[in-house]
Amino acid sequence: MLRALDRSKYEVVPIGITKSGKWVLEADNADRLAIQNGVFPEVDSANPAVLFTADPSAKDLVVQSNVPEVLQQVDVAFPVLHGPWGEDGTIQGLLELAGIPYVGSGVFASAAAMDKAHLKAMMQSAGLPVGPFEVVTNAQWTSQREASLTRIATLGFPVFVKPSRAGSSVGITKVKSQADLVAAIEFARQHDPKVIVEASIENAREIECGVLDSATGPKASVCAEIIVREGHEFYDFEAKYVDDSVELSVPAKLDPALHEKLRALAIEAFLAMAGEGLARVDMFVTGTDVVINEINTMPGFTPISMYPRMWAETGLDYPALVDALVQDALRRGVGLR
Ligand SMILES: Nc1ncnc2c1ncn2[C@@H]1O[C@H](COP(=O)(O)OP(=O)(O)O)[C@@H](O)[C@H]1O
Ligand SMILES: [Mg+2]
Structure with missing residues (x-):
């Protein structure tokens, strides 16, 4: 993402979060922060600590030291984060308090989609299919x-x-x-x-669809299929990030009518959970039957990840996608909406 952001348009301030939760200024070095040969990079915990003030009239990013120093004002944040405290509404709440627009879903949708049980309940109440x-x-x-x-x-x-x-x-x-x-x-x-x-939804095809918000409402990408090869019982951690055991088929080889049905379902699911910005809707398809497995509000976003690949196949390349997301966040702003 650091590599993709247009520097003639944006001034990028990379912030890392250490494993213990400390926020630090990061060097703007995409190579150092890339996954290389299966090794995951870590942020530099010795770097200067930073924080956002909870003063929405300031939008200041402050470097913490003996004498705090206001670094600059921030227009928009891109929380490139997975999991609890990154994708579950908590950091979204912090950014709301700070008055800083951010990419992706707000507090409610982030929290609801993070919890697989709540997500399923929300889908059920909208009449959308989930498994037992x-x-x-x-x-x-x-x-x-x-x-x-x-x-x-x-x-x-x-x-x-x-x-x-x-x-x-x-x-x-x-x-x-x-x-x-x-x-x-x-x-x-x-x-x-x-x-x-x-x-377990046995012998199902695993189909994913990317949803991207816009001023005229959410749009669905073409769908993709995850085909797990020998040696993995399912799409596990190693298959996702480390080894080469899955085939990502983009676009998925689907009957056109079924493909359109899945794209429409992805948008319905996004609307049902009050999604914003982006989401990847993951489905299990058996014949023409479909259930929604889960929805990721901050899907994997490496250049080889499904979400950007599905959008590239739909006609929006990686830099254009990142730009669309930043613009969408700026358009939406913060507060009740
Ligand atoms: N009910 C299910 N039936 C069949 N396969 C499943 C089921 N739930 C999960 N899986 C397999 O496990 C993988 C990870 O499960 P998932 O619910 O997507 O968790 P995560 O949030 O960790 O991605 C799926 O991509 C799929 O391969
Ligand atoms: Mg999953």
């Missing part, structure tokens, strides 16, 4: 474990056991028999005390 699932909260697992296991058993096997609020496939297990269920729930709980268990 059961939720096990921390309280239920602690005090009603047997009843929880009985509920889950109604789904049959195999099931997918997931942290309700994670991503990148972390903490997810495909469970084929009762004997492995408790261990899978405990594993998911290492990432989130709230767990969702879903009936």
Whole structure:
């Protein structure tokens, strides 16, 4: 993204967030911040710490030192972040308080889409298709474990056991028999005390669609298909980021009528969750049947990621897509809308 932003149009101030949550100024060096040979870069925790003031009339980015120094005013933020505190409405809330427009969904849609259980409930209430699932909260697992296991058993096997609020496939297990269920729930709980268990949609095609907001409403990209090759039971973390075990088919080879149906469904889903900016709607397709698996409000955005590739195939290349997102954020602004 650093590489793609048009420097004749934008002055870019990269901010890194360390693993402990400290915000630091980063060097504007796209190469250093790229994933290289499977190695993930880390931000420079020794760099000067920065913060946004919660004064919406200032929009100041302040360098913290003994004597705080106002670096500059910020027009718009691009939260290039995954997961809790990045994609779940919390940083969006911070930016709302600071009065700084930002790319992507607002507080509500970010929080709702981050939680797979809430997202499914929202889709259901809009009459959109989702697969069978059961939720096990921390309280239920602690005090009603047997009843929880009985509920889950109604789904049959195999099931997918997931942290309700994670991503990148972390903490997810495909469970084929009762004997492995408790261990899978405990594993998911290492990432989130709230767990969702879903009936496995067997032999389904995994189809994704990109949604991009605009002044005239959301638009859908062409769809793409994830084809997981040998050695991976599903689209797991290694398959997503590290090895070469998936084939991304862009555009997906779909019957044109089905393709249009999926694109329309992606837009309906985006509207149903009050999405803004962008989202990637992930679906499972069996024949002509479709269920929505999940919606990512800040989908993977490396040059080889699905979201930018789907838009490139639709006629919007990576720099144009990044520009459209920044302009969309500036158009929307902050506050109730
Ligand atoms: N109910 C399901 N049926 C079949 N496959 C599933 C199901 N849920 C998840 N998967 C597989 O696991 C992967 C990760 O699950 P997902 O819900 O997308 O979690 P994440 O938010 O971590 O991406 C999916 O891309 C798919 O390959
Ligand atoms: Mg996913």
